[in-house]
Amino acid sequence: MLEKDIQEVLITEEEIRAKVKELGATLTEDYKDKYPLAIGILKGAIPFMGDLMKEIDAYLEIDFMDVSSYGNATVSSGEVKIVKDLNTNVEGRDILIIEDIIDSGKTLKYLVDLFKYRQANSIQIVTLLDKPTGRKVDLKADYVGFDVPDAFVVGYGLDYAEKYRNLPYIGVLKKEIYSF
Ligand SMILES: O=P(O)(O)OC[C@H]1O[C@H](OP(=O)(O)OP(=O)(O)O)[C@H](O)[C@@H]1O
Ligand SMILES: Nc1nc2[nH]cnc2c(=O)[nH]1
Numbered sequence: 001m002l003e004k005d006i007q008e009v010l011i012t013e014e015e016i017r018a019k020v021k022e023l024g025a026t027l028t029e030d031y032k033d034k035y036p037l038a039i040g041i042l043k044g045a046i047p048f049m050g051d052l053m054k055e056i057d058a059y060l061e062i063d064f065m066d067v068s069s070y071g072n073a074t075v076s077s078g079e080v081k082i083v084k085d086l087n088t089n090v091e092g093r094d095i096l097i098i099e100d101i102i103d104s105g106k107t108l109k110y111l112v113d114l115f116k117y118r119q120a121n122s123i124q125i126v127t128l129l130d131k132p133t134g135r136k137v138d139l140k141a142d143y144v145g146f147d148v149p150d151a152f153v154v155g156y157g158l159d160y161a162e163k164y165r166n167l168p169y170i171g172v173l174k175k176e177i178y179s180f
C-alpha cells in the first residue's frame, strides 16, 4: 500500500537492523561503566530508539523530548519549539541524544546547548542518518548509522506531512507526492 508512493529505497530493513546491532555493540562498550540517560527526540526517533535500546547492554535510562521545527514543511523553519520537555533532571548525567536524522543541525544544536545549560556531565549524539549537505550550523554527531544524499527521505520514523513513519525502510517518495 505505502510502497506505491516510494520512488527508491535508500536503506533496506536488513541494512538498518545490522547497523543498529553494530551501534548497540559500540555503545555497550563505551557506556558499560556509566549510567547513561538516552533521550529520544520525538517523533522521528521512535523506531530507532526502540530498536537501539535493546542492543545496549548497560544501566540505561530513557526519556523523551518533543521538539519540532519542520511542521508539515520539508525545510526547517529554523525555530525550534519544545512541545514536550523531559521528566528527568539531566544535571551530572551522561546523556545520549537519540535522533533519526541530522539535516540543518539546528534541532540538535538547540538541544546540546540546552543540556549544557542544564549541566549535563557529558552529551553524545547518536543519529541513524546524517545529511551533511543540509548543514546550516556547525554540528557533528558522535555515532552515525548512514550518510544520506541531499533528498527529503522518509520511513523508519521519518515523516512527510506526518505520514510514512511506519515504513520499515528509508526511501524517497515519488515526485508527485511532495507538494514543493
Ligand atoms: O537537523 P534539522 O534540520 O534540525 O532536522 C532534523 C530534525 O527534523 C526532524 O524532526 P521534525 O522537526 O520534523 O519532527 P518529527 O521528528 O516529529 O518529525 C528530525 O526528526 C530531526 O529531529
Ligand atoms: N522526513 C524527513 N524529515 C527531515 N527533517 C530534516 N531532514 C529531513 C528529511 O530528509 N526527511
Ligand SMILES: [Mg+2]
Binding pocket: 044, 070, 071, 159
Ligand atoms: Mg518531521
